[in-house]
Amino acid sequence: MVTWMEQNQNRADGCDVVVVGAGLVGAAVAARLARAGFNTAVLDAQGVAGGATGRSAGMALTGLAGHYNWAVGAYGRQEARDVWALTIEGRERLIEAAGRLSVPIENTGSLALAIEDTEAHTLEESATLLQEDGFDVQFELGDPLGRGFRAALRHPADVTVDAGELTRSLLSSEDVSVHERAEVYDLEPERDSVRVWAQGRNVLCSAVVLAVNGYASLLDPYFTDKVAPTRSLIFATEPLDGILLEQPCCADYGYEYCRQLPDRRLLLGGWRRPQPSGQQQDQEPGLGDVMRDGLTRFASHYFPEVETRKADRWSGIMGFTPDGLPLVGRLPDLPQVYFAVGMGGRGLSWAFAIADRLMTLMLNDADPGILSAARLG
Incomplete structure (x- = not known):
């Protein structure tokens, strides 16, 4: 059950964990926390899926926006393979969640299209590397749409979804308190806890999760050069x-x-x-x-x-982020504050993968691996 609360008075509340951000990442984390027995509240400046999640095109796509040959050059072969595999893991977790919550999924596949010959060569090279690394893709020279594109790379397992509906369904599936129009403007340490100051209320909690993606630097200067x-x-x-x-x-x-x-x-x-x-x-x-x-x-x-x-x-x-990968970690100066931000243009594919890694960090102090914010210093 979800409690939807209007912000009409200056209230002081308490809970185990406050999740800042009611997009898909915040909803996935909040649902997991509630399922694990934590008293969890979600605060959002707008409303559920009111930001990038609800404004997205609803595409859960494999990999990063940059093509695979670029990723191999930027990260190395093994890390590029791991990044692509993580987005597939995230997509499959999204499909599982949608099925469990009866949210429709369209199994459409997707196309990456080249608008010039140079990009067509890039797609062809990427297809070869992807196939060598065990990914299911098909390259086609020319335009399968007949609209003037130069080449296409097909990912047959990609899907589309109403991301707003999925986010609302996730929050409705667990006992999470959701506070809309509650913009968070400060995080204040208070003994071993954190006081979250927001429009109309403040909440004392044991831990905070920042799931605000592109708005991270508004909440802490740590993110200024990172997101x-x-x-x-x-x-x-x-x-x-x-x-x-x-x-x-x-x-x-x-x-x-x-x-x-x-x-x-x-x-x-x-x-x-x-x-x-x-x-x-x-x-x-x-x-x-x-x-x-x-x-x-x-x-x-x-x-x-x-x-x-x-x-x-x-x-x-x-x-x-500077290297194109999401950040999962905790604030160095306020370690009770965790975060999962910086998903670029592939937030639907990353959401469940980074939510899983954030949960293992919070519950087991497990290293988030290639998504660890420590890589950026």
Whole structure:
């Protein structure tokens, strides 16, 4: 049972663990904590799935936005393989949770599409490496959609889901107290506990989990050079007459993406290439116009028959780390505060994997491995 509480007075409460952030990661962690017997409260500045989770395109995709050959060069062969395997683990855990909670999953597979010959070569090289490392992918030179793309890499096991519905179902499945419109603005040590100061209330607890992704640096300066907030933009058209896409697609090294919803609306999304960590690029002057114009050009080039001028539009904030991998750990100066943030543009694939590693850190003091925040110093 979930208790939904309005913030209409300055209340002082107590619990075992406060989870800050009611997106998919926060919901997964809170549900696990409640199942383990901890009195758990979730606080969110907006509402359940009101941030990047609810504003996402609902795609649980294999790997990172950058292609596999890039990851091999950046991390080394074994670590790249481990990263891709972790996103598959996260996707499979998402599918299991959705099945248990009766949340519909679409088993669509996905396509990574090249917009130029250089990227086509990158996809081909990535396909070879992925197949050598045991991953199920298929490369196709040319465009299976007939829209001018240069090549495609198919991931047949990827899925789509209503991430907001899954998040709400997770929280409803366990005895978690959820406080909406309760923006957290300070974490204060108090003996062996932490007092969480939020709009309308404060909560004394034994531990805190930060599941705020791109907003992490607003809560502690530790994240200033570790998590860069990055804005994404989505267009959603009116329902189309027919089916244009049978699976979600990413193009231009993952910076543009598209998906047709069950109601036949076409989602077209894009995000700005991250600036160096700590730069508040979501506040850059004119950024919204730049993103809108770029996404409009992408839509008119590859989907010229689709009207986007009257499309619904919304944006969300993602969090990117310097090396592209999520961060799981605890604050050095306040070790009762744990975190799982910085999931980039693949939050649905990472959510359950990083929630699992955070739980093993909290309960067993187990090293999060390649996701450990200690790697960034």
